[in-house]
Amino acid sequence: MSDRNGARSIDVGAPPTRFARGWHCLGLAAPFRDSGPHAVEAFGTKLVVFADASGELHVLDAYCRHMGGDLTRGTIKGSSIACPFHDWHWGGDGKCTKIPYARRVPPTARTRSWLTLEQNQQLFVWNDPQGNMPPASVTIPRIEGAYSDEWSNWTWDTLTVDANCREVVDNVVDMAHFFYIHFAFPTYFRNVLEGHIAAQYLKTRSRPDYEPDSGQSGGSRQSGGSGQSGGSTQIGLVSEAAYYGPSYMIDYLNYDYHGVPMDAVLINCHYPVTPERFVLQWGVIVKKLPGLSPEQADKVAAKFAKFVGLGFQQDVDIWTHKSRIDNPLLCAEDGPVYQLRRWYEQFYLDVDDIPADMVARHEFEIDTSRAVEAWEAEVAANLAARQGASQPVPSESGVGQA
Amino acid sequence: MTEGARLARPDERQSRYCQVTCAECGAVVLAAKFSVQHTSVQWDATAVRQCAEFARRTAVGEQTPLIERCTAMRGSIDAAALDGRLPVAPPWLG
Numbered sequence: 001m002s003d004r005n006g007a008r009s010i011d012v013g014a015p016p017t018r019f020a021r022g023w024h025c026l027g028l029a030a031p032f033r034d035s036g037p038h039a040v041e042a043f044g045t046k047l048v049v050f051a052d053a054s055g056e057l058h059v060l061d062a063y064c065r066h067m068g069g070d071l072t073r074g075t076i077k078g079s080s081i082a083c084p085f086h087d088w089h090w091g092g093d094g095k096c097t098k099i100p101y102a103r104r105v106p107p108t109a110r111t112r113s114w115l116t117l118e119q120n121q122q123l124f125v126w127n128d129p130q131g132n133m134p135p136a137s138v139t140i141p142r143i144e145g146a147y148s149d150e151w152s153n154w155t156w157d158t159l160t161v162d163a164n165c166r167e168v169v170d171n172v173v174d175m176a177h178f179f180y181i182h183f184a185f186p187t188y189f190r191n192v193l194e195g196h197i198a199a200q201y202l203k204t205r206s207r208p209d210y211e212p213d214s215g216q217s218g219g220s221r222q223s224g225g226s227g228q229s230g231g232s233t234q235i236g237l238v239s240e241a242a243y244y245g246p247s248y249m250i251d252y253l254n255y256d257y258h259g260v261p262m263d264a265v266l267i268n269c270h271y272p273v274t275p276e277r278f279v280l281q282w283g284v285i286v287k288k289l290p291g292l293s294p295e296q297a298d299k300v301a302a303k304f305a306k307f308v309g310l311g312f313q314q315d316v317d318i319w320t321h322k323s324r325i326d327n328p329l330l331c332a333e334d335g336p337v338y339q340l341r342r343w344y345e346q347f348y349l350d351v352d353d354i355p356a357d358m359v360a361r362h363e364f365e366i367d368t369s370r371a372v373e374a375w376e377a378e379v380a381a382n383l384a385a386r387q388g389a390s391q392p393v394p395s396e397s398g399v400g401q402a
Numbered sequence: 403m404t405e406g407a408r409l410a411r412p413d414e415r416q417s418r419y420c421q422v423t424c425a426e427c428g429a430v431v432l433a434a435k436f437s438v439q440h441t442s443v444q445w446d447a448t449a450v451r452q453c454a455e456f457a458r459r460t461a462v463g464e465q466t467p468l469i470e471r472c473t474a475m476r477g478s479i480d481a482a483a484l485d486g487r488l489p490v491a492p493p494w495l496g
Contacts, residue, residue, distance in 0.1 A: 190470065194450075197467035242468060330415060332436040332492050342410035358410060361445035363471065367437040 013326030015164040015275035018129045019043045020347035022196070022245035023140050024271040027281060028156050029123040032057055037081055039072035042271045042279070043127055047114065048072045050092075052079035058092030059114040059125050065096075066109075120146040121154060122267070122283075124248075130350055138196050140244055145265055145285050152297035154267075154283045155305035159312060163319040165247070165270050165278035169344055171315070172200050172243060173335030175366050179375055181318065182311035183210045184237070187368055191336055193343040194361040199242040206236065206256075209382035246347040247271060257300065263287040264304055280316070282308055333371060336364035415493030419444065422482045426474035427454035433479045435490045441479060 002008050024042070026049065032038050037050040039062060046062035048071040060081065062072045069085030076082070080089035080097045089098035094113030096105045115126040115133065119140045126134050145151035161168075171177065175189040188203035241251035251266040267283040284305040288297040328337050339362045346354045418434040419442075429452040432444040450456060455472040482488035 192467060192470065194445075194467035197465070199467060199470075201470055327411065330413070332415065332440065336413065336442065338411055338413035345410055356447060360447060361443075361450050361466065363441070363443040363445075365439070365441045367439035369437075369439055 008329055010323055010325050011327040012324045015166075015324070016348045017275070018348060019127055019272050019275075020165075020246035021128045021130070021351075022138070022247060022347055023117060023124045023126055023134065024247050025140075025267070025269040025281065026059075026123045026125060026271060027158070028154055028283070029057060029118050029121055032123055036076055037072050037074060039070075040271075041273050042125075044272075044274055046070070046072065047125070048074075048081055049123070050076050050081045052076075052092055054079070056092065057116055057118065057123055059116050059123075060090060060092070060094060061112040064088055064090070065111045120267075132351070138245060140248060141250065143250060143265055143285075145263075145287060151265075151285045151287050152294070152301040154285055155298075155301050156281065156283045157305060157309055157312075159280045159316055160273070160277065161280050161316050161319055162277050163322075164276055164324065165272050166324075166341070166344065167319040167322075168268075168270055168278070168280060168315070169198075169243070169246070170337065170340065172198055172241070172249070173337055173340045173364070175202075175335050175368065176333070176371065177315075178202070178204065179371070181314045183207050183307075185372075185375055185379070187372055189335065189368060190363070190365040191340070192361065192363050193336070193339060195359050196245050196346070197242050198340060198343055199240070202237075202239040202241070204237045204239070207379065209379045209386065241266075241268075246344065255304075257289075260289060262289070262300070264301070266304075266308060280312060282312060284308065333367055335366055336362060339364065418489060418491060418493055420482075420488050422475075422479050422488060424453070424472070424475045425478045425481070427452055429453045429475065431475065431479075433482070433488055434493070435479070435483050435488060436493050438483075438490060441476070443475070443479065 026032075026040055026042070032049045033051045033055060037048050040047045040049055047059050048062040049057060049059050051057050060071065062070055064071055064083040064085060066083065066088045067085055069083040071081050071083055071090065074082050074084045077089060080091050082089045087100050088096055088109075090111055091097045092113065094111045096109030096111075099105055117124040117126070117140060120143045124140055128134070146154070173191050175186050178184040178186050185205040185207050186202060187205055188201065190201040192199040237253060237255040239251055239253045241249055243249045247270050249268040251268060253264045253266060255262050255264065264284055264286045267281070269282070270278045270280045272278045282305065284301045286297060286301045286304065288294070292300070330337060342358050343362070346358050415436070416434070418436065419432040420434070421430055422433045423430050429449040431449050434442045436442075450466055453472050453475065455474055456466050456469060459469055460466060479488065483490050
């Protein structure tokens, strides 16, 4: 991997030729029940999502097996989706239920139906290139806050990214990028990879040198972490996150909100569109503080989601410009990138081909002491630079901090 | 065999891993310490089954991947590092 002068080469490898086995979240369930049918481009094809007469959601391949019509442009009739081309009716189980102009339906008239799951008010489909059902142990856990009046509603945002989805999964072990990309200051970082679960334990400090609302709400903000935005009020954040399978992460967070500890749950999930495109999605709920109305709680969640979104936009900017790299060059203070990718590879192998060491428990706790030292100096320098720049008009601090 | 399957690449930093036996239950893992604060532990299925702390916690419904650490194993690794059986050194030899 090095040339004659010792310069290291990048092995770009190639994106996998198939899509990961596992539950993939397609979004919040409720919007899929609104009228419809709905189109989702995923797994190298197009899917149609529709609600039957009882409100149950079904997912089928979008292209009609008769003459290839697009069912997402069709009509829901009873509990079937009818093709706009010749009105063939397809049930949620994939069987053709009716051809109005034919005496009988051909016995082989069946299309691909996708196994679905509704959990946490979200809709999931099971992808398995081998066509197997999910084992009982591989499921999406219930988030209690998603079913409680004591919590806000979900926010939900999506971004389409032109890169292979391994880029977002890599984040789970990438301690340093939280400082440079997500405006966080990690002080503790630990991963546990085992079975189909990849966990991350993270503690961060606030970044008094970073104000996400800079240039937007000028005078209402004070420097030093007492502002209105989700980012600047995070004086200490404790995060316990885990991927359940290849694409759905639940992140339980506790952060400081105006001096009050706030409990939040962040979903970070994605589904592949093609091997080189995926849809990134994130959603937030927060636990209502005493005295907060449901609307105020939704606003708190929205603020936090906006802060998360700013970080993801910066991720996307990195991903769409970077090289795929199969042989990352790591320092001692980097996380277990190779072990994470070994774990992630299981979802691209036939179940019988997964070696024991691929899913064996691996723990990795990063030494953050050098990073903390370096970042304290960087934050102090940023603050000093801002102080200098803002001397003439203190209330405008943060505008022009570049 | 899965079409297009690739072998997982090894971490270039893994040369420092040494065996550590848990003083509480006898489970054996491979551990590495690149520095005093850093710790990395590779378990196999036998060690996870043998771990007394994991057994106590899974008996009341926890899943081992969601257990942050076994405190007894952590103690044994720290002890091995203190008395020199487990080197505390950056991952590159020489």
